[in-house]
Amino acid sequence: MNQNNSLVKSFVTVLTGVLLGCFFATNSVAQVAGKQLRPRIIVTADPELDDNNSLIRFLLYSSDLDIEGLIYASSGFHWKGDGKGTKWFVPGREYARFGLDTCPCTSWRWAENERFIHDAVEAYGKVYPNLKIHNPNFTSPEELKATVRYGNIEFDGDISRNSPGSDLIKSLILDDEPGPLFITAWGGHSTIARALKSIQEQYSHRAEWEQVKKQVSQKVVLLPSGDQDDTYVTYIKPNWPGIEYRQFTGGPNYGYGAQLRAKEEDADLLTSAWMKENVSGRGPLGKLYRVWGDGKQMVKDDIMDYFGFAGHTNEALKKMGYIVWMPVQPKGSWLGEGDNHTFMNMLGNGLRAYESGFYGGWGGREVTNKKIFNFSLPFTNEAIIDTSATAMTNTLSPATDQVKAKVTEVAIPNLFPQAQLDFAARLKWSVTPRFSDANHEPVVTIEGPLQFMASAGEKLRLNGSAKDPDGNAVTLKWWQFPVGTYPGRIDIITPALAQTAIVVPKDAVGGQTIHLVLEATDNGTPALTRYQRVIITVREK
Secondary structure (H helix, E strand, O other): OHHHHHHHHHHHHHHHHHHHHHHHHHHHHHOOOOOOOOOEEEEEEOOOHHHHHHHHHHHOOOOOOEEEEEEEOOOOOOEOOOOOOOOEOOOOOHHHOOOOOOOOEOOEOOOOOOOHHHHHHHHHHHHHHHHHHHOOOOOOHHHHHOOEEEOOOOOOOOOOOOOHHHHHHHHHHOOOOOOOEEEEEOOOOHHHHHHHHHHHHHHOOOOOHHHHHHHHHHHEEEEEOOOOOOHHHHHHHHHOOOOEEOOEEOOOOOOOOHHHHOOHHHHHHHOHHHHHHHHHOOHHHHHHOOOOOOOOOOOOOOOOOOOOOOOOOHHHHHHOOOOOOOOOOOOOOOOOOOOHHHOHHHOOOOOOHHHOOOOOEOOEEEOOOOOOOOOOOOOOHHHOOOOOHHHHOOEOOOOOOOOOOEOOOOOOOOOHHHHHHHHHHHHHHHOOOOHHHOOOOOEEEEOOOOEEEEOOOOEEEEEEEEEOOOOOOEEEEEEEOOOOOOOOOOOEEOOOOOEEEEEOOOOOOOOOEEEEEEEEEEOOOOOOEEEEEEEEEEOOO
C-alpha cells in the first residue's frame, strides 16, 4: 500500500510538472530552427497483411522515434483464442459477413505461434549495422526486442484481464517521462483499454483519482486505425473522454487498393517493377514485405487471404473458397500499408506534424468531425475514404488556435511520392554498407524562430537554406499549407528562392494563423525531400 501511494504521489507531482514543462518545451522547440523531438510511441498491431508492411516501414524510422512498445493485439479480424476450446462470437464481425457461418469458433485468422513482430525486429537486426552508417540515431535491435509484448489477443474486445502488453502500456502511462505518449491501434483497442481500465481499478477509489485521471488524459494521445473491436466506443471514450483521439485523412493513400485510384504521379510507385527494385527485393526487410502474388499466407488456408496467389482470376479464387473482397492485382505490385497514417506524422521530416493533429503531413490531417472510422473494413468502391485536397477544407476547431475559421480551397501538394521515395531510400540504406553509395535527405533550415507573431499588413522576410550531405543539387520551394486559420491565400514573393517575403494580409484577424513551408528536394536517386514549417500568428490590434 505504501509503495502504491508513493507511486501515485510521485506520478501526480512529477507528471504535473512534466506536462507543464512539456507544454513550454514544445513551444520552445517550435521557436528554435533545426530542433527535432523524438516522439514517444507505442505500436499495437494485429497480424493483418498491411500491419506487417506498416511495421517494416515503421522500423525504418526508428531514427526519428522513441519506440516504447511493439505489442501484439487482437481485433475483429484476428484473435488467437485461449487454447482451451472456448468458443467466441460477436455479432457483425468479419466471420459473420459474406454469408459465412463459421463462428462461434475457438480462433479467428491467427497463426499458431504467431510472431510477425518478432520476425520484423529480427530482420531489422540483420540490417542494423548498415542503417547505422547512414543515420547514427537508429534504435538498436536489442532495445526494440525489449519492447515486444503480447497484449490482449485471446478474444477480440475482451478487456477482462491484464496482459504483458497492457501491463507495459500501463507502466508507460504512469511513468515520469516528459511529453505526450502516442499509442497506435493498428488492430483493436482492447490492450490499450485494459491498461486504462487497470489504472481506473487501481486508483478510482482514492482521493487523488481525479488528478490521476486528468494527468493520464493529458498525456495519452491515441492514433487509431478506426475502432476495430468497439472497445474505444464502449470503454475508452465513456471513461476517458479527455484522451485525445487523432484520426487522419486527406493525406496519401497507403491502404489496400491504393493503385486503383492512384494519381498519375503515384501510380508508377505502386507497380510490380518499382516494388521489386525498391522494396520487396531489398534485403531481409524487403523479403518480409508482402506484395501481390508472393506465394505467402500469414495463416495457412485463411479464406480471407488470397493475396499471395498468382495466376488466378477473381472468379477462380471465389470457386476455390476465398472471400474476394478486393480485385486481384498484378503479381509483385503494391498490396497495402493501411496503418501508416497513424505514425507518418510523427516523423522528423520538418513538417512538425506531431505537434498537433491538425497540422498535417505525410500521414494526412486530423479528422475534424471526430467520426469514428474503421479503416480495415473490406474494400469496396463506395468505402474508399476521400483523400482529395477538398477533404482538407472542413471547418477547423484546432486545440492551439484561438480563432475558428473555414479554410478556403488552397491546393495541397500530393505528398505520397516524397514519402514513398523516402521509404525506398531507407530500404536502400539497409543493404548498403557505405555512406557514399546511397542518397540522403537534405537538411533544411530557416533563420530565426519557427513560430512568431506579426501584425496584419506587415511585410516579413524569410531566410531559408538547404544543405545536402551528398553534395547533390537541391531545389527549393515555399508554399502555403492550408491548415492555418487565416482563410485566404498568401502571396509568396520569389517562392523558388531560399530568401522570400510575404505580406500578412490586411484582413487577417488577431489570433489567426498562417502556415508556410520551405520544401527542399535533392537530385539524388531516389530524390529525397525535407521541409521546414513556419507558423505565423496574427497579432491582436
